[in-house]
Amino acid sequence: MPLTRRQVYLRRRLWVFGGGLVALASAFYLPLTLLAPVQDVAAQVSVFETRAAVQPPLTFPEYGASAIGAVGYPGVLASGGSVDALPIASISKVITALVILEAKPLAVGESGPDIVFGDTDVKFYDAQVAQNGSVAPVYSGQVLTQRNAMNVMLVTSANNYAESLASWAFGSQQAFVQAATGWLERAGLASTAIVEPTGVSPSNVSTSGDLVELGRIALADPVVAEIVATSSIDIPELGIIENTNSLLGITGVDGIKTGTLDEAGSCLLFSQDYSVGDTTVTLVGVVLGGPDHETIDAAIQSLLTQADAGFQAVTLVEEGQQFATYDTEWGDESAAVAASTLSVVMWSATPITVASSVEDVQLADAGTRVGSLTFTVGDRTLEVPLELSSTIDDPGALWRLSHPLELF
Structure with a gap:
């Protein structure tokens, strides 16, 4: 049956309306879907x-106190023996040098002012000789630069030069002790005490942990670091003096200070540069209370070999x-x-x-x-x-x- 005119009209309207809806939907749907994030x-x-983390095996001496650390690593890496403050003998002179340089600064290559030695300095010498202390010659009227006087104190460990430098820099031994006490406090070395500049007194004491930190401080001072790495040096009127540290130059050892005293035994604050790939690690360690220097030197060499193996490129x-x-x-x-x-x-x-x-x-x-x-x-x-x-x-x-x- 053919569609009526009305039915044709309605069907056309539906098509138009439906097409419009499709067009309208497409106008929104397409851009929304195509452009939506x-x-x-x-x-x-x-x-x-x-x-x-793996702790490497380290063998510390059975006597005294020992510790090892490194520059850039806070505290100690490992330690052995006593944790008490023990006599440190001539390691004291490292503190003396740092305290003097704080009051009388020197740059590397700089000689500093001349020091004129007098009768008091001769008395320092005589008193140290009387108690079998380590000395270097001096006479009234002798003139040395500050740098050379410090060379004598640290390289050959001359007690009388430590006393002379302390009095020159601070006016008296007592004033030096006050300055050293303040310096130790500022440096955070709370377990260290200094009652005189040489180390001849057993009341100059420290712990192995404090001494490792002292070694880091000493190496950070370019003048002290240069002096303690010097194996020998020619001093005007005194001639060539030799470093008391017999390990210098062996397997990278470049410091720092020996110490010997009846109450302290044989001691060594030491440092070593060790290469790991393209990186240099600076080890700092100490041994206190050894029977003699030959024995502690052998123990330190063994300890350094073990410690070197503990550093790795990862x-x-x-x-x-x-x-x-x-x-x-x-x-x-x-x-x-x-x-x-x-x-x-x-x-x-x-x-x-x-x-x-x-x-x-x-x-x-x-x-x-x-x-x-x-x-x-x-x-x-x-x-x-x-x-x-x-x-x-x-x-x-x-x-x-x-x-x-x-x-x-």
């Missing part, structure tokens, strides 16, 4: 385990190492990888922790930074950026039009 892609973070992370993955709804995959290799030289017993921060992403090019790794190695904090390993591309029109729910 994709949702963030969450990172799937991997578990990363750091290297375990690769914390390698460039391109993966720490998280990204899987998109439209099939693109990428990963958060280390942007660079990070290696450190470290004491093997140093704890290592790592924290990762990885961001969610949308569309991003390869190489885009997406987070970081933060390593804590002892008291050092090191960071490595994380970047995308490959580009996360737009899913394209077909996927967008067929997956509206993933877009909104």
Whole structure:
């Protein structure tokens, strides 16, 4: 039966209305789906385990007190023997030198003012000879520069020159002791006491831990570091003087100060430069209360060999190492990888922790930074950026039009 005119009219209206709805829907749907931002892609973070800390085996002498540390590493790395404050003998002269240089500064290569020695200095000499102390010749009217006087005090360990320098710098032995006490407090050496500048008194005491820190302070002073590394030197009117430290120049030993006293035994505050790859590690250690210097020198050489092996170059992370993955709804995959290799030289017993921060992403090019790794190695904090390993591309029109729910 043919359609009536009214039915034809209504059907045309429906087609027009329906087409309009389709056109209207398309006008909104197409741009919304084609232009809508994709949702963030969450990172799937991997578990990363750091290297375990391992204390290297170190053999310390059974006598006295011993400790070893390193420049750049707070405190001591390991220690043995007594933890009490013990007599330190002529190691005291390191403190004397640092206290004098605080009052009368010298630069490397600078001679400093002339010191004219007098009758009081001769009396210092006579008194030290009477108690079998270590001395160097002096006479009334003798003139030496400050630097040469300090060379004599530290290189050949002359007690009388320590007394003369203390009186020259501070006016009296008592004033020196007051200055030294203040210096020790400021340096944080709370377990160290100085009652005179030479070390001949057993009341000059310290702990092995304090002495390791003293060694670091001494090496940080370029004048003291240069003097204690000097094996011999020609002093005007005195001739060539030899360093009392017989380990100097052996396996990198470059300091610091010997000590000998009946109440203290044989002592040595020592330092050594040791190469680990391209990095130089400066070890600082001390042995107190040894039976003689030959015995403690052998013990120190063995200890240094063991300690050297405890420093290692460790690769914390390698460039391109993966720490998280990204899987998109439209099939693109990428990963958060280390942007660079990070290696450190470290004491093997140093704890290592790592924290990762990885961001969610949308569309991003390869190489885009997406987070970081933060390593804590002892008291050092090191960071490595994380970047995308490959580009996360737009899913394209077909996927967008067929997956509206993933877009909104």
